[in-house]
Amino acid sequence: MLRIMNTFTGKKEEFVPLKDGWVRMYVCGPTVYSLIHVGNARPAVVFDAFRRYLEYRGYKVVMVQNFTDIDDKIINRANELGVDWYDFASAMIAEYFRDANELGIRSANFHPRTTDYVKEIIQIIQGLIDKGYAYVASNGDVYFSVRKFEGYGQLSGKKIEELMAGARIEPGEEKKDPLDFALWKAAKPGEPWWDSPWCKGRPGWHIECSAMSMTLLGESFDIHAGGEDLVFPHHENERAQSEAYTGKIFAKYWMHNGMIRIKGEKMSKSIGNIFLIRNALRAFGRDAVRLFLLSKHYRSPIDFSEDIMRDHKRAVERAWEALRKFESRYEDLVPVPKRDQWMEEKKEAFVEALDDDFNTPKAVALIFDLIKELNKAMDDGNEDKALKIYHLIRREFGPVLGLFDLEEEREEATGIEEGLLNLIVDIRSELRKEKRFDLADSIRDRLKDMGVILKDTREGTIWEVKRKNV
Ligand SMILES: [Zn+2]
Incomplete structure (x- = not known):
């Protein structure tokens, strides 16, 4: 039985998909204004591996990961470079795929871009206005009325009174209530804009994910995932506006990964303590980077340092050494072992670990125990055992986690x-x-x-x- 921690309930719950055998999941993707760093790579690696595991468990998975391609940071960066913002975002998306590919991340089924969904966004906003959940300010901005949505704060565990303490109305904003958030923003001079019933403008940040997820996956789907820094306000707002619009449950399960830290601080572009994924790949290699991201539980924070990375690199090299040594006896014709009780037991242990809220550290430890056993079996001349272990690592468990999967x-x-x-x-x-x-x-x-x-x-x-x- 697969159990996952649902941020919405705060409990580990049995995973029961809405439609038997199918999993529809949406992962919030990057805002494409720079090359991705190790922190950005974590949700991509973790939820890609989770999807591979769902497939290993026999589910059919439809996965969507978006690109936010319109944002102040994108516009500012493109202006600095003197290039068109859309071309700049397109170039950054191409760079994302280059890095993702090298990291062994499979493409999602769909990678929608915000600006391709403006029509759907406008439709939802109009629906929210019609239902009384949103209002148009005098300058054409449209806001969502947070207090109209019962249950606001349930996902992030925040109370309206607490939120009030930190809420402000910024100069130029025409909100009725400091808690309200923008669904549509009037364009400032020189900014890209789209026509709408309210003004020439562009979507607020949160509405895009509601539009892309519900268009591609339906009004209700199984899993919504992303970094824990998105729980509030992004996912709280997404949930509120989506459920207000449809009157149905938006995502059944919410999964969130922890942050990558450097010397105790979150790795983030705004703090400036980032380590680009392509530099990490160049310095340590794909398997070491993936091992770093998967050898801690996805909800825990992970500390990044070059020392830790070097340790992972050494561990990976030793493992590859054992695998290569075994392979060299057969060149590229390694036989397939006959499955037996022992292999089934190993598989059970692997599945048991990952069924427990995707406990990859346990699964990774199991793989490294098998590497030890492989060395021993080779030393003992136990060819049959060595073959079974090799098969489990390279053809079964490795591919689920994307470790020892592709050639180095x-x-x-x-x-x-x-x-x-x-x-x-x-x-x-x-x-x-x-x-x-x-x-x-x-x-x-x-x-x-x-x-x-x-x-x-x-x-x-x-x-x-x-x-x-x-
Ligand atoms: Zn999102």
Whole structure:
């Protein structure tokens, strides 16, 4: 029996999908104004792995993950760069997929963009106005009346009185009540805008996820997921406006992942303590990054440090060593073992761990125990046992978590890069011997632009790669 912690009830509940055998889930995706960092990657990796597990358990899964492609940060960044905001957002989406791919994250079934759903957004807002849940301010802004929705605060566990204490009406806002939030905002001069019955403007942040999720998955669906920093106000508001609009339950289960911290502080672009996922991948490799994200329970915070990452990298390398050693006996023709009681027991333990609110640390520990057993079986010459273990890791448990799943191409790629760099440095040394300094200096300068620093020492030239943006 699969049980998950439902943020809405605050309890671990048995997972019973709305339609037998099917799971419809929506995960809030990134606002595409920068490259993704390790903190952004956590929900993507965790909920992709959860979806793989649901499939392993026999469910058919329809997964939606959106891109917020209209936002102040996107507009500001595009203006700084002097490019069109839409083109900029499109480029960032392409970069997201590049990183996600390299991290071994499968694409969702649908990746909607906010600006493709403006028509649906307007339709919901109009419905909310018609039902008396929303009102139009004199400047054309539209607000949701929080107090009209009974049960506001139930998802985040906040009471109206508590919320009142921190609520303000900012200058220029024409809210009736400080708790109300914007569904539609009048465009400021120079901003992108869409026509609407109320004014030229753009959607508020929360309404987009209601429109995209309900259009693609229906008015009620099984799981709504995202980072715990989204519980309030984003998910609270999403729930309120969706249920006010349809009169039905919006998401049956709410799942939230914890934050990544650096020295105790949340990793976030606004704090400036971020570690880009592509730098993490370059430095530690895919499996180490995934291991880092999955070896703690998804709801717990995780502390990120280069030391921790190096430990994970070493653990991954040792595991690969054992797997490679076994594989090398068969090249690419590793046989399929006959399933037996022992394998079934291992599978039961794996499923039992993940059935308990997706306890990946337990499942990961099980995989690493199996690695130990693999080494022992090989030492003992127990080929049959070794084959069973290999099969469980590489073809069954690994693929569910995306660990030891794909080949470690990165290691080889680095080997080529290093070889090429050594070759260039050797050629430059030859040029220097022939006193062709202009060419040698040009090579040094161009490598520097690429982040490779050459140092000419008495013993010869050494090089180091300077990581950027870390
Ligand atoms: Zn969202």
